[in-house]
Amino acid sequence: MNDKQTTKDRILNAAECIFADKGFDGSSLRDITTAAGVNLASVSYHFGSKNGLIEAVFARHLGPMNAARIALLDRVEEQVGEGSPAIELVLEAFIRPVVMHDLAEHGANDAFMRLMSRCLNEPPTHLEQFEHHFDALMNRFHAAFSRALPDHSPNEIFWGVHFTLGIMHHTLHVLSHLHHLPFCPSESADAQTVVERLIAYAAAGMKAQHGSGVSVNEPCGGTLSFLNSSVNL
Template structure:
């Protein structure tokens, strides 16, 4: 466990970069802004990380492993408890959402800034960032796609693909810009209440995922599970 009181330069940079990338986006967050937040020298970034791009990768990798592990563990537990039947959609969503939102309450996991950065990364237009996202999230994405398919037997695969994109979009939007909800609701909705946020998301998204689908024959597909 690293002591905060004498955090080394590398950690100071990672912490500052996390906040800067989350709030401003990759392009707009300059190395000079990051060093001023971290209270270190400009050259230190290149010494420890090599480049801006490598810094983002380091920030991301530091936090994503615990989240991915927790997601995977929850999914595995759900699968074991379920046996051979279809998975509960809510359970799969929980395994996807809660480990990400849990970061907000634990500075060890990154805190609220890391939640924002996770969301931001998904909608970041920069190609380098998207490549990094694919490398770091690809396995998790595939794992959950399969789980959703097993939770929604009968749902045609293309329809599921559309719906998974909606799930990701809704998650990303709330995670990367929680201020918007607070502002729109004049403070009555608090995105910092992550237990509530998870519940609201799971309620909404599970209903969406389970919606009857259009068979393309003018009729509707059956209810799922």
């Protein structure tokens, strides 16, 4: 790494990688300060505590990333005026800055992707620490998804949004070690292409939410009814 970096930055950079690899509870401050080449006590000095460091690591990326998502959504809604925006456009604003953030800002380093994945992966105790970074964002996008799919019920929007969060989350998790996965074709690593695949999958899935999940006694329109019998599950 560059020796011109401040101690604070060296700690943030090292913490980002190590948190991503081992989780918060699995990473010790000694691991981090050793990797950063700084003294153990400088974490307390610059960040107050381990929790302060965790918050700082996330704040460095979450702010700009979510601002970029809001900015893209602004442009979509400005362009569409009073009408309904295409669901694909809303999804692009929602998804692209997340998957592209790391490549745009830090070249080939994928530490941020693995770190973002930790956002949802950590135990609830830690999650509460940076929930506030997403409050305003989710308000805006929830409204935008509702406008893009005006026929959908609140329930259909709710689950559509959550499933979309799921594919984004899992993609971040998977993108950082693609080459270790079974069935992974050699051509599949381009982030730009993955964004398009995500949008295609999510758009089709969200549209298909409308009218699904309505049958109670006869799941999936009856075509699958034989699966509901006595098979042990």
